[in-house]
Amino acid sequence: MTDERAHAQAAETAGEDARLVERARQGDVAAFDDLVRRHHGRIYALVYHMLGHREDAEDVTQAAFLRAYRALPHFRGAAAFSSWMYRIAVNTALNHIKQRRRRAALSLDDLAPAAALDPAFREMVTRRSPDRDAQVSELQRKLNEALQSLSEKHRTVVVLHDIQGIPHDEIARIMGCSEGTVRSRLFYARQLLQSLLSEFIR
Amino acid sequence: MKCRRARMWALSENRAERPASVDRHFAECEACRAWLERDERLVRLLAWKRHEQPSPYLETRLSARVREALAAERDARGARWAEWFPTLAAPIARFGLAAIFIGMVTFQFLAEPSSTAPVGAPAERAAVSFGGFAPAPAAPYRLHPEAERIAIAPPLPAWTEHSSLSITNFGSPEFSGGGFYRRVSYGEP
Numbered sequence: 001m002t003d004e005r006a007h008a009q010a011a012e013t014a015g016e017d018a019r020l021v022e023r024a025r026q027g028d029v030a031a032f033d034d035l036v037r038r039h040h041g042r043i044y045a046l047v048y049h050m051l052g053h054r055e056d057a058e059d060v061t062q063a064a065f066l067r068a069y070r071a072l073p074h075f076r077g078a079a080a081f082s083s084w085m086y087r088i089a090v091n092t093a094l095n096h097i098k099q100r101r102r103r104a105a106l107s108l109d110d111l112a113p114a115a116a117l118d119p120a121f122r123e124m125v126t127r128r129s130p131d132r133d134a135q136v137s138e139l140q141r142k143l144n145e146a147l148q149s150l151s152e153k154h155r156t157v158v159v160l161h162d163i164q165g166i167p168h169d170e171i172a173r174i175m176g177c178s179e180g181t182v183r184s185r186l187f188y189a190r191q192l193l194q195s196l197l198s199e200f201i202r
Numbered sequence: 203m204k205c206r207r208a209r210m211w212a213l214s215e216n217r218a219e220r221p222a223s224v225d226r227h228f229a230e231c232e233a234c235r236a237w238l239e240r241d242e243r244l245v246r247l248l249a250w251k252r253h254e255q256p257s258p259y260l261e262t263r264l265s266a267r268v269r270e271a272l273a274a275e276r277d278a279r280g281a282r283w284a285e286w287f288p289t290l291a292a293p294i295a296r297f298g299l300a301a302i303f304i305g306m307v308t309f310q311f312l313a314e315p316s317s318t319a320p321v322g323a324p325a326e327r328a329a330v331s332f333g334g335f336a337p338a339p340a341a342p343y344r345l346h347p348e349a350e351r352i353a354i355a356p357p358l359p360a361w362t363e364h365s366s367l368s369i370t371n372f373g374s375p376e377f378s379g380g381g382f383y384r385r386v387s388y389g390e391p
């Protein structure tokens with residue numbers, strides 16, 4: 001997608017979000033429903049990668065949307081519902097982690113068929129062993145374990161940047177820190193992940 | 203420049219803010235170039251996580267759960283009154299009748315003072331008439347701590363949205379004298 005098309009699409013998305021937010025503020029539950037429908041995928045993915053647990057991720061995603069609904073009267077940004085929602089989701093997930101203080105059990109059935117069918121992915125795992133499924137599971141498990149072994153702050157940066165593809169300056173706004181802090185957290189996280197996943201990146 | 207500093211700078215998305223010494227360091231330092239290559243492979247590995255899609259039923263389930271929770275919240279607000287009113291109504295009515303009765307008796311008593319009754323200030327008399335207990339001074343009204351926290355919490359700031367989400371991929375094999383910074387745009391996750 002060209003930059004201009006991406007810009008135009010983002011502007012359109014933001015405009016539609018703003019209209020829905022306005023209606024939801026006036027008590028239109030269907031409008032908020034639409035906002036949930038438009039954003040649930042990315043919010044759920046963010047929370048899931050932060051928690052490493054499907055059921056918890058669903059609960060936390062639901063809680064984040066409820067928090068957003070209650071906070072709608074304070075929401076002022078016309079073009080930024082998604083970023084605002086990200087921030088609420090990050091905070092809700094961090095609260096959840098803090099409260100539970102347990103390492104989430106990892107779900108191992110998470111890899112969608114799409115990934116397993118991806119030729120590059122297949123090549124990556126099959127060149128190590130003919131037993132592809134076992135390799136996929138192993139990689140999946142190691143990847144999840146490595147992510148979960150990071151501190152919450154480091155994991156959040158990795159999830160937002162390396163998995164969700166969000167740029168540093170926006171992560172800084174979501175996490176309420178400087179871009180330098182984002183960069184430094186990303187550096188330490190990558191350093192640790194390099195050593196934890198060394199067998200896959202040699 | 204130290205390796206650690208150079209590697210941290212290499213993660214910067216804003217090429218303009220990177221000192222020229224970073225590029226010089228990478229041109230000269232084999233260890234850092236190897237680090238960047240591993241970093242690029244790591245970034246590609248992490249990107250596989252994007253393939254993990256939520257279940258197709260999540261949307262329906264989640265939106266039903268959110269709607270239910272909102273409805274339950276609204277109902278609970280209404281139900282609290284409906285639930286408490288009958289429970290509170292009877293004692294309030296009984297207390298009201300008793301108060302009226304005591305008030306009438308007291309009024310009668312004060313209107314025709316006996317010669318032996320002490321004549322005090324009205325407040326003292328009122329205190330006596332309510333069983334010897336003066337009404338306690340009203341306690342300052344306080345919100346529940348959580349409600350107070352929410353009430354004083356500043357509103358969440360407004361955001362500006364990034365039109366395109368992209369990540370920087372480093373250590374590409376095309377490395378040649380500073381050409382290793384490559385922006386890669388991804389589509390919708």
Ligand SMILES: [Zn+2]
Pocket residue numbers: 204205206208227231232233234
């Ligand atoms: Zn070096």
